[in-house]
Each structure stands twice: as C-alpha cells, then as structure tokens.
Amino acid sequence: MRDTEAVMPDERLHRTVLASSPAYEAATYYEWLLEIPALADVGALVVAPPEETFTGWAPVFHVDSTREALHRARSFHPSVRAEIRTDSETWHCVTAAGATWVVLNERSAGEPADAVPPGRVNCDYSGPDVAAATRYLGRLLDLDHVVIAGDPFDMRFLYAGRRLSTGIFRMSAIMRGPELPYWIVYFEVADIHVGISRAVASGSRVRIPPSRSPFNTYAVLADPWGNLFGFSTMLDPADIGEIPAIGSDGRDQVLQQLVDVHPAPTVLPHS
Amino acid sequence: MTHNTGPVAAGTERREPIRDLVRHAQGGGLPSVAQCLHRFLGVEVGIFDLDGNILAASPNRTLWDYDQLLRAREGHDNRLAVRTVLHHDETIALLATGATTDGRELLDVAESVIAMEIARLRARQEGRRELAATVLDDIIANRLSEQDSLNALRRIGIDGNRPMRVLLGWCRRSAPRRGSVPWNLHALMSDRPDPLVRVDLGENVLMVIPDDTMADRIARTLHQHLADQGAEATVGVSLPHTGSNGLRAGYYEAMSALREGRGVHYPAHVDLARILVLTLGAPALDEIARRVLGPLLDYDSTRGGALVPTLREYLACNRMATETAERLFIHRNTLRYRLRQISELLDIDIDSTWATTNLWLALTVLGEVSDR
Numbered sequence: 001m002r003d004t005e006a007v008m009p010d011e012r013l014h015r016t017v018l019a020s021s022p023a024y025e026a027a028t029y030y031e032w033l034l035e036i037p038a039l040a041d042v043g044a045l046v047v048a049p050p051e052e053t054f055t056g057w058a059p060v061f062h063v064d065s066t067r068e069a070l071h072r073a074r075s076f077h078p079s080v081r082a083e084i085r086t087d088s089e090t091w092h093c094v095t096a097a098g099a100t101w102v103v104l105n106e107r108s109a110g111e112p113a114d115a116v117p118p119g120r121v122n123c124d125y126s127g128p129d130v131a132a133a134t135r136y137l138g139r140l141l142d143l144d145h146v147v148i149a150g151d152p153f154d155m156r157f158l159y160a161g162r163r164l165s166t167g168i169f170r171m172s173a174i175m176r177g178p179e180l181p182y183w184i185v186y187f188e189v190a191d192i193h194v195g196i197s198r199a200v201a202s203g204s205r206v207r208i209p210p211s212r213s214p215f216n217t218y219a220v221l222a223d224p225w226g227n228l229f230g231f232s233t234m235l236d237p238a239d240i241g242e243i244p245a246i247g248s249d250g251r252d253q254v255l256q257q258l259v260d261v262h263p264a265p266t267v268l269p270h271s
Numbered sequence: 272m273t274h275n276t277g278p279v280a281a282g283t284e285r286r287e288p289i290r291d292l293v294r295h296a297q298g299g300g301l302p303s304v305a306q307c308l309h310r311f312l313g314v315e316v317g318i319f320d321l322d323g324n325i326l327a328a329s330p331n332r333t334l335w336d337y338d339q340l341l342r343a344r345e346g347h348d349n350r351l352a353v354r355t356v357l358h359h360d361e362t363i364a365l366l367a368t369g370a371t372t373d374g375r376e377l378l379d380v381a382e383s384v385i386a387m388e389i390a391r392l393r394a395r396q397e398g399r400r401e402l403a404a405t406v407l408d409d410i411i412a413n414r415l416s417e418q419d420s421l422n423a424l425r426r427i428g429i430d431g432n433r434p435m436r437v438l439l440g441w442c443r444r445s446a447p448r449r450g451s452v453p454w455n456l457h458a459l460m461s462d463r464p465d466p467l468v469r470v471d472l473g474e475n476v477l478m479v480i481p482d483d484t485m486a487d488r489i490a491r492t493l494h495q496h497l498a499d500q501g502a503e504a505t506v507g508v509s510l511p512h513t514g515s516n517g518l519r520a521g522y523y524e525a526m527s528a529l530r531e532g533r534g535v536h537y538p539a540h541v542d543l544a545r546i547l548v549l550t551l552g553a554p555a556l557d558e559i560a561r562r563v564l565g566p567l568l569d570y571d572s573t574r575g576g577a578l579v580p581t582l583r584e585y586l587a588c589n590r591m592a593t594e595t596a597e598r599l600f601i602h603r604n605t606l607r608y609r610l611r612q613i614s615e616l617l618d619i620d621i622d623s624t625w626a627t628t629n630l631w632l633a634l635t636v637l638g639e640v641s642d643r
Binding site: 028029031032152153169171172173174175191193194196197198200201202203205206207208209210211220224 | 302315317322323324325326327328330331332333334335336337339340351367369455457458460461463465466467483484485488489491492493495
C-alpha cells in the first residue's frame with residue numbers, strides 16, 4: 001500500500017484543481033470514475049470556479065515565490081487575477097496574454113499529505129505557439145525544457161531535478177473552433193479502456209481516442225460538464241526505448257538521460 | 272501510387288487507394304482506416320459513434336466538436352463533411368472529414384469498410400454478449416438456483432452479493448431494432464468486456480449496475496442514448512437488491528417504473544399488484560381476472576354500461592364518493608346506484624378489504640389501471 005511519507009512529490013506539480021460547478025457533484029463523479037475513496041488520494045481538489053477566471057482542470061505548481069515567478073516571466077506581462085483558498089493554502093491564479101491560466105502555490109516547509117503522489121497524475125499544456133508557451137512556463141515556473149526530436153506534435157517537456165513537470169504540445173487541429181491554449185490533466189489508471197467505458201456510460205465523451213505515445217497510452221475525454229481530462233497508462237519500462245531529444249542547449253540527448261520517465265515509485269490505483 | 276496515363280491506368284489509380292483502405296481495415300481496424308483516408312484525402316478524418324465519442328481520428332491529436340459536426344450533418348457548416356455509416360439500414364456511426372471535393376468514391380467505400388469492421392468487432396464479442404443475455408434471462412425466468420445464479424453472474428462480471436440496480440430502457444423506433452447497433456464501441460475496439468453489463472432483451476435494453484453514487488447518472492446517460500435513437504425514451508430503475516431473487520425483483524421493479532412514461536423513473540413505492548402481474552405472467556392471470564370481473568364486463572358490453580370504469584375510478588379515488596363522482600362527471604346518486612349494481616352482480620361487499628384487493632389486482636391484470 002502507498003506510504004505517503006516514503007513518497008517524494010513531483011518537483012513542481014503540487015496538486016491539480018478542477019474549477020467546476022457544481023463542485024460536489026463533479027468531485028463525486030471523479031472519485032467514482034477513478035475508483036478512489038477521495039480525490040485527495042491523487043492530490044486533486046474541486047472548487048467552484050473563481051470569479052472571471054477559468055473552468056476545467058488545471059495543475060497547481062510549486063514556486064518559491066509568486067512575485068519572483070512573475071518577475072522571471074515579466075516579458076510576458078503575467079499578473080495574479082484571482083486566488084483559490086484551500087484549508088491550508090492560498091493559490092494564485094496567473095494569467096498572461098496568449099496563455100491560459102496557471103495556478104501557483106508558494107512552497108512552504110513540509111509537504112502536505114495530499115499532494116500529487118508521483119505517477120498518479122500528469123499534465124500537458126496545448127497551445128498554438130509551443131515555443132512561446134515553453135519560454136513563458138519555463139520562466140514562470142523556473143524549469144528547464146527538453147524537446148522530443150521529430151515529434152509530430154512538437155512535444156516538449158518542462159522538468160527540474162529529473163522530474164517531469166508538464167508536457168507542452170500543439171494539437172493537430174481543432175475542428176472547428178478557436179485554437180485556444182488549455183491544460184489537460186491525465187489520471188494514471190490501470191486500464192484506460194475500462195476507464196473510457198465507465199466514463200462514456202456515465203455521460204463523458206471521448207474527444208481523443210486511445211493513442212500511443214513513446215511512453216504511455218492515453219485518451220482525452222470531456223466530462224459531463226464539458227471539462228477536458230485524460231486517462232493514461234504508462235508503458236512497461238522495458239517497452240520504452242531510448243527517446244531522442246534535444247536539450248535546451250541545443251544538443252542531442254536521450255530523454256532518459258535528463259529525466260525519470262517513470263518516477264519511482266509508480267503507484268497504480270489498485271496497488 | 273502509380274502515375275500511368277489512359278483510362279485503364281485511371282481505373283488502376285482509383286482502385287489503389289480503395290485496396291489500401293481495405294488492407295488497412297483488415298490489418299489495423301478503424302484507426303488505420305482513418306489514417307489511410309487522411310493520407311489520401313489530405314484532410315482531417317474522424318469516426319464517431321452516435322453519442323459523439325470519437326472512435327478513431329487522423330491526425331489523432333485532433334480535437335473535434337461533435338455539436339458542430341451535427342450542425343454540419345444538417346447542412347449548417349460546410350467546413351465539415353459528415354457521412355452516415357449504415358449497417359443493415361441502421362445508422363451505427365458517423366464519418367467526418369474536413370471539407371473536400373475529392374475522394375467521393377473512396378469515402379463511399381470507407382462507409383462500407385467501417386460498417387464491416389464494426390460488425391466484425393461485434394461478432395467477435397457475440398459469445399460474450401449472448402452469455403450475458405442468457406444468464407440474465409435465466410435468472411429473471413427463475414431457471415437457476417441461487418448459487419448457480421451467483422456463479423453465473425460472476426462469470427459475466429457481476430457480484431451478486433453486492434447491492435445492484437436493474438435499469439430497463441426503451442424507446443420508440445421507426446423500424447424494429449435488429450440488434451445490430453452496438454452499444455459500447457470502445458469496448459468492442461479494445462476487445463474488453465463492457466464493465467457495466469448491458470444486453471438487449473427484446474425491445475428493451477437491460478443494464479445491471481452496482482448500486483453506488485453514479486446509478487442515477489448512468490440511468491440518465493442511458494436515457495439520453497435512447498433519446499438519440501428514438502422517441503418517447505424511457506428508463507426504469509429498480510431499488511437496490513442482492514442475489515438472484517433480488518435481481519429478479521429488480522427487473523420487475525424496473526419494468527414497472529418503465530411504464531411511468533418518458534424520462535427516468537424510480538419506484539416511488541413498491542407496486543406489488545403490478546409486480547405480481549408482471550412476475551406471474553399475464554395470460555394465465557388474464558383469464559382469472561376476466562372471471563373475477565366477468566359480470567361487470569358482460570353488463571357493460573351488452574347494456575352499454577360503465578360499471579368497470581366506475582369501479583376503477585372508485586378504487587383509484589380511494590373509495591371517496593365525492594371525488595369519484597366528480598371524476599366521472601356523474602351525480603353522487605348515480606354513483607351510489609352503480610356501486611350497488613357492482614356489489615349485486617359480483618355478490619361481494621365492495622368496500623371490504625378482500626374485495627378491494629382482489630378487484631384492484633384484476634383491474635391491473637386487464638390493464639384497466641392506466642400508466643400514471
């Protein structure tokens with residue numbers, strides 16, 4: 001069984017939050033869907049949407065100081081427009097032109113027990129200008145980046161200390177609507193097909209069918225309230241070959257030399 | 272592709288992508304079909320089920336808006352082209368592409384290829400579905416012992432020892448459902464059993480689900496799926512039960528709730544009369560009920576009377592004379608006269624508990640108790 005004291009949190013991915021109304025109904029839905037007793041088990045929280053901010057899932061990132069984060073990314077003119085207050089923390093909702101909301105938590109001593117356990121949740125940022133998003137988020141969150149060589153979706157990752165924090169990619173196409181940036185939060189499950197069946201039977205809709213990436217099988221859905229979310233099942237480490245990448249210094253790399261694709265320990269919902 | 276000239280060569284050029292399409296379907300299923308179409312047409316391709324779930328797409332990280340797709344299907348958006356995939360004259364999927372003037376013949380073939388692929392997937396799971404339907408039918412018909420029932424339920428993924436609910440759904444279709452429309456195409460594509468057991472029983476859809484926080488949401492989703500396929504969609508949901516007897520009771524509760532009309536219905540209270548009628552089988556009871564009410568039926572048919580409707584309203588109004596008279600638009604004296612006739616013809620005290628129960632059951636059997 002999972003021992004939270006023995007588990008190291010992700011370097012930046014602190015929690016995930018769903019801004020949706022009605023919050024209680026959405027929380028109950030996801031707990032049933034993920035077959036977990038509480039969303040806190042995967043470091044997730046559901047809140048009513050903060051006024052004039054965002055709806056949907058968003059990752060919450062650790063920073064040492066929100067003020068310093070805004071200063072690092074000042075060329076993008078970010079600003080804090082709203083706050084989300086939990087029982088013990090205050091999160092800052094940051095916005096900048098051309099980017100979607102980023103939720104920041106100022107790191108304090110001692111990691112709360114309900115932070116995201118490694119391997120349970122991942123996130124991606126999708127936007128029309130991947131390079132700009134990489135620069136913005138990299139500065140805001142003080143993260144390094146690596147580009148997956150030859151990826152058809154221009155995939156790249158932000159990371160620190162061998163921990164992946166978020167992916168960034170460009171959607172192939174939006175049929176037919178504005179190409180806005182948004183987050184996709186993925187929940188690690190034992191079998192995405194079972195997850196999809198339960199989701200579809202309970203009113204969710206598949207938006208991206210089961211697909212394979214170099215290290216996982218994933219799918220993207222919209223819940224009954226229209227919020228995007230994803231299922232992911234990591235491939236067996238033995239089935240993941242070396243992934244060619246390009247470091248931020250422009251040098252050819254192997255992704256696994258820079259980051260742990262499988263953060264240890266990886267915990268599946270039914271472990 | 273070759274680039275020869277002349278009519279023979281042109282025919283060869285047309286056949287190449289079609290042959291490729293068929294090969295892709297055989298080798299890689301719907302995802303390969305989508306990729307093949309995307310490669311030949313140069314536009315985005317998406318294959319959808321009828322609930323708006325995308326089954327396959329190329330490029331695969333394409334975000335489709337199903338509502339816009341439906342508008343395009345109705346001709347309100349010419350940036351998308353939407354085709355209907357038919358199997359045995361029933362729509363089973365939609366094929367959407369970015370607007371293109373090319374490849375009409377290829378898309379015509381693609382519709383058939385997709386239909387065949389879905390039919391093939393469905394056939395692959397036929398044994399599993401038939402098993403589930405047989406098990407549930409046997410339990411409902413009380414053909415299995417309790418232990419055999421629990422074992423059979425376990426084989427189809429149901430823990431009969433835990434509370435479960437029965438959902439029964441129906442909708443009015445323009446044509447009889449041939450059972451060729453698969454319910455969970457994603458489960459078929461992944462060759463996994465549907466985690467929520469769902470079978471066709473005659474014209475109804477039967478689901479057996481765990482009794483948990485999502486039972487209502489699943490019922491409403493089922494209702495929406497049915498509403499997308501036909502008119503007057505209705506779903507009946509049972510109370511939670513365990514074991515084979517519980518499943519059987521749940522089936523009849525759901526059947527009873529199903530008759531409440533459009534929408535999702537739960538048993539407000541247990542209607543034992545209706546459940547007894549459903550459980551024991553209408554034909555035998557029908558004869559008995561006609562014997563019970565015979566004198567009244569004969570009187571009404573030979574004398575143009577209204578004794579049966581009078582009795583029905585009297586019992587429906589809880590034997591309140593004033594309300595009954597108002598509902599029948601007759602004077603109270605007329606009502607009293609009719610009630611006296613009923614008592615005399617049946618030779619019973621119409622207000623006794625025994626008579627009330629027996630007559631109410633008989634009226635229920637004959638369908639004289641209307642769906643409220």
